[in-house]
Amino acid sequence: MFNIEKYNKVKSVSEAVSLLEKNPQAKLIAGGTDVLIRLREGEEEYTELIDIHELAELMNIEKKQNGDVYIGSAVTFSQLMEDKIIKDCVPVLAQAAGTLGGPQVRNVATIGGNLCNGAISADSAAALFVLDAVLEIEGIKGTRETPVREFYLGPGKVVLEQGDVLKAVIIKQENYTGFGANYYKYAMRNAMDIATIGCAATCKLDGEKVAELKIAFTVAAPKPMRAQTAEDAARGKQVTAENIEAIAALVLEDLNPRDSWRASKNFRLHIIQTLAQRVITAAIEDSGVRQ
Amino acid sequence: MRKTISLELNGEQHTKNIDIRLSLLELLREEGLTSVKHGCGVGECGACTVLVNNTPIDSCMYLAVWADGKTIRTTEGEVKEGEVSQVQQAYIDAGAVQCGYCTPGFIMTSTAFVEKYKGQSVDRELIRKEHAGNLCRCTGYETIICAIESCLKD
Numbered sequence: 001m002f003n004i005e006k007y008n009k010v011k012s013v014s015e016a017v018s019l020l021e022k023n024p025q026a027k028l029i030a031g032g033t034d035v036l037i038r039l040r041e042g043e044e045e046y047t048e049l050i051d052i053h054e055l056a057e058l059m060n061i062e063k064k065q066n067g068d069v070y071i072g073s074a075v076t077f078s079q080l081m082e083d084k085i086i087k088d089c090v091p092v093l094a095q096a097a098g099t100l101g102g103p104q105v106r107n108v109a110t111i112g113g114n115l116c117n118g119a120i121s122a123d124s125a126a127a128l129f130v131l132d133a134v135l136e137i138e139g140i141k142g143t144r145e146t147p148v149r150e151f152y153l154g155p156g157k158v159v160l161e162q163g164d165v166l167k168a169v170i171i172k173q174e175n176y177t178g179f180g181a182n183y184y185k186y187a188m189r190n191a192m193d194i195a196t197i198g199c200a201a202t203c204k205l206d207g208e209k210v211a212e213l214k215i216a217f218t219v220a221a222p223k224p225m226r227a228q229t230a231e232d233a234a235r236g237k238q239v240t241a242e243n244i245e246a247i248a249a250l251v252l253e254d255l256n257p258r259d260s261w262r263a264s265k266n267f268r269l270h271i272i273q274t275l276a277q278r279v280i281t282a283a284i285e286d287s288g289v290r291q
Numbered sequence: 292m293r294k295t296i297s298l299e300l301n302g303e304q305h306t307k308n309i310d311i312r313l314s315l316l317e318l319l320r321e322e323g324l325t326s327v328k329h330g331c332g333v334g335e336c337g338a339c340t341v342l343v344n345n346t347p348i349d350s351c352m353y354l355a356v357w358a359d360g361k362t363i364r365t366t367e368g369e370v371k372e373g374e375v376s377q378v379q380q381a382y383i384d385a386g387a388v389q390c391g392y393c394t395p396g397f398i399m400t401s402t403a404f405v406e407k408y409k410g411q412s413v414d415r416e417l418i419r420k421e422h423a424g425n426l427c428r429c430t431g432y433e434t435i436i437c438a439i440e441s442c443l444k445d
Contacts, residue, residue, distance in 0.1 A: 001312045002354075007292055009356070029354075036314070036352040037333050053357055078346075102424025103400070104349045105334050191423035192335060 002039045006048040013057060013138050013165050019050050021140050021163040026050050028165065030058075030074050031108040033101070034117050058112070058167060061085050067173030073112025073166045078103070080111060080124075090171055092181035092200060096127040099185040102192045112166045115148070118156040118223075125152075125224040126200035127183050129216035132175045136168040143167070152223035179204050179212075180287025182279045186271050188262075195219055196263045199275040201283040210234045213247070215280060220255040220272055227251035230276070239284055248276035296359035300324075301368025311356050315341065315348075318355035319365060326366040326395035330426075337425030340396035341365050347400045349424070366395040369402060377442055378402045385438035389429030397425045397435060405442045413443055 006026065010016045020026055026048040029035045039046045052058065058074035063085045071080075080086050080097035087094050100106055100114070100123040114122045115135070125148075133148040140163040148169075151158050160166065179202040187193035198218035204211045213234035216226045230250035237243045257268035297306045300322065309318060316339045319327045330338030332351050339351040342364040369376040375383070378401045388394050404421050418439050419432070427435065 001310065001317065002314065004292075004312045007311050032354060032357075033334055033349075033352055036354070040332055040352075051354075051356075053354070101334065102337065103421055104337055104340055104347050104424040107346050107348050108353065191420065 002036060003042070003047055004039065004049055007051065008049070009051040009053075010055070013052075013055070013167055016050050016052055016055075016165050017138055017140060017163055020165070023048055023050075024162055028052055028116075030055075030113050031076065031110040033105050033109040034113060052165070063089065067177070069171040069173075069176070071111060071169045071171070073168055074110045075112075077101075077106035077109050077111070077114075077124075081106070090127075090131060090176050090181075092183050092202070093124065093127045093131070093171075096123055096183045096185070096198075096200065099123050099183070099195075099198075111169055115151065115169070116158060116160060116166055118152060118154075118158045120152075120155050120221075120223055121195045121198065121219045122224065123185065123195065123198065123218075126198045126216045126218045127181075128169065128171075129224055129226055130181065130200045130202040130214040131171045132214070134170045134172065135166055136170060137164050138167050139164040145170070149226060154222045176202075178287070180283045180285065182282035182286055184275050184279050184282075186275060194262065197257070197268055197271045197275060199272070199279045201279045203280065203283040203287045205239065205284065205287050208239055210237050210239060210284075213280065213283075215251060215276065217251070217255060217272060217275075220257045220268065222256070222258075225254055227254045227276070229253035234280075244277055244280050244284075248273055248280060251276045294356050294359075296356055298358045298360070299362040301364060309355050311354070313355040315343075315350040315353045315355045315358055315363070318358070319350060319363070324365045324367050328392055328395060330392070330396075334424075335426065336393070336396075337400065338393050338396045340399045340425060342399055342403055345403060345406065347403045347424070364399065364402070366398050369398065376402065378405055378438070381438040381442045382435070385434045385441065387430060387434040387438040389427075393425060393427045393429075397422070397427065400425050401435075401439050401442070404439065408443060411443075413440075415440075 029049045058072040060072050061083050062070040077097040077100050081094050114124045128148045135146045181202040183200040185195045186197045201215040203213045218224045234247045259265045292311045295308045328338035330336035334349045341350045
């Protein structure tokens with residue numbers, strides 16, 4: 001039995017917002033694959049729950065008329081893997097979704113929960129960073145949009161305040177059209193594991209030159225990070241093996257991995273460099289295919 | 292706090308008044324469906340796998356109240372009129388069972404897998420990937436994969 005002391009199942013996001021405001025200790029539960037584990041471990045801060053599990057208004061994936069892809073926050077990882085809009089427009093997100101946990105977890109875990117728990121290893125984060133995703137958040141004062149790059153504050157910490165509900169993840173049309181993309185999750189096992197390092201890149205080519213490169217990492221700093229220095233250096237460069245190597249070498253400028261029981265800092269530095277080259281190369285190849 | 296839920300459990304309609312703190316695993320075991328096993332409790336091992344609306348989930352970290360309005364399947368319900376299902380028979384024939392603790396969870400994952408991929412060409416890599424949420428420490432998986440493959444053929 002879970003140690004739940006207060007429980008409210010809500011019928012709408014606005015109801016969740018007002019209940020969160022009235023109950024300062026209350027937390028949201030959606031898929032439950034993180035919250036229920038923490039409850040079982042006896043964490044007191046999860047004993048008051050507001051249940052948004054399978055809330056219909058948060059479960060759809062839509063392509064808007066302007067081409068933006070709108071993903072409800074309670075969309076599961078299995079939905080991301082199989083949805084036609086995701087596979088057509090932002091296949092890198094489907095690819096990343098397939099690396100999370102195992103099938104049973106992917107069938108219930110949500111994209112919103114993956115972001116909101118603030119894990120620096122979040123499997124959707126690197127892809128969403130290079131897609132410059134925008135997060136639609138409903139709060140006490142109304143609805144606002146926050147770029148995913150401004151969402152994380154540190155390990156387990158995000159910008160959400162009590163009363164805020166992440167409603168949707170929006171990927172704007174200009175951030176996927178014409179871009180090739182790739183994601184690689186390095187972990188000790190090929191399934192059912194937490195990333196040692198995750199790396200995603202999107203790339204747009206202009207003939208033989210890089211028009212734009214975006215590259216992001218998870219578990220490589222106290223929060224998911226874009227490697228801005230490398231991105232700036234890549235602009236206008238010819239696509240050659242030497243240039244890719246030089247660009248990849250610059251990603252460390254913006255990263256600061258840590259020692260943990262999962263991997264040492266030195267090992268992570270090595271993986272970061274290796275993945276940078278591999279993922280940039282794959283994203284460039286993909287952009288050739290997608291042009 | 293209690294809540295009344297209605298669910299279809301192995302083909303039978305039930306209405307229950309339950310404690311909202313229960314996991315689906317606990318509810319099912321209280322109902323006598325003890326094929327559903329409590330393994331790791333954190334979504335790693337898959338011993339508690341059941342089908343909710345024909346989709347495999349870990350029942351240890353799924354609130355019982357979420358089963359309201361859903362259909363739930365466990366291995367007990369796969370036996371129809373004394374006959375085991377095709378997947379169950381395939382596990383027996385392939386010798387895909389040793390200690391047996393993981394078996395009910397595996398059978399449910401395989402049941403959903405076979406229903407989804409029946410008649411399609413499926414490689415072993417996909418079988419492994421789709422069963423990655425179930426751990427078996429006895430068989431080494433080889434016989435389990437053989438059992439699943441045999442179900443897809445006919």
